[in-house]
Amino acid sequence: MTTIAQKAPYGVDVEAGKSYWWCSCGLSKNQPFCDGSHKPTHFMPLEYKAEKSEKVWLCGCKQTSRKPACDGSHKQL
Numbered sequence: 356m357t358t359i360a361q362k363a364p365y366g367v368d369v370e371a372g373k374s375y376w377w378c379s380c381g382l383s384k385n386q387p388f389c390d391g392s393h394k395p396t397h398f399m400p401l402e403y404k405a406e407k408s409e410k411v412w413l414c415g416c417k418q419t420s421r422k423p424a425c426d427g428s429h430k431q432l
């Protein structure tokens with residue numbers, strides 16, 4: 356089971372061409388990014404490469420089906 360980091364997305368400014376590692380387990384203290392806390396679990400972070408420099412909304416509840424983006428699933432929690 357994933358841990359719900361928060362029931363809302365995190366708005367982050369990403370840079371074109373840069374890679375980010377989205378926390379899929381919900382345990383990271385550096386949300387929405389991985390800080391290595393998944394190690395005792397079977398979860399792995401998901402690499403996300405920004406195509407352009409913009410603000411994106413990354414899932415904080417970890418229940419999205421459009422990882423790493425928020426798809427509104429947090430509203431059901």
Ligand code: FES
Nearest residue numbers: 378379389392393
């Ligand atoms: Fe959650 Fe790494 S800390 S995937």
Ligand code: FES
Nearest residue numbers: 363415416425428
């Ligand atoms: Fe997870 Fe919106 S924060 S779906």
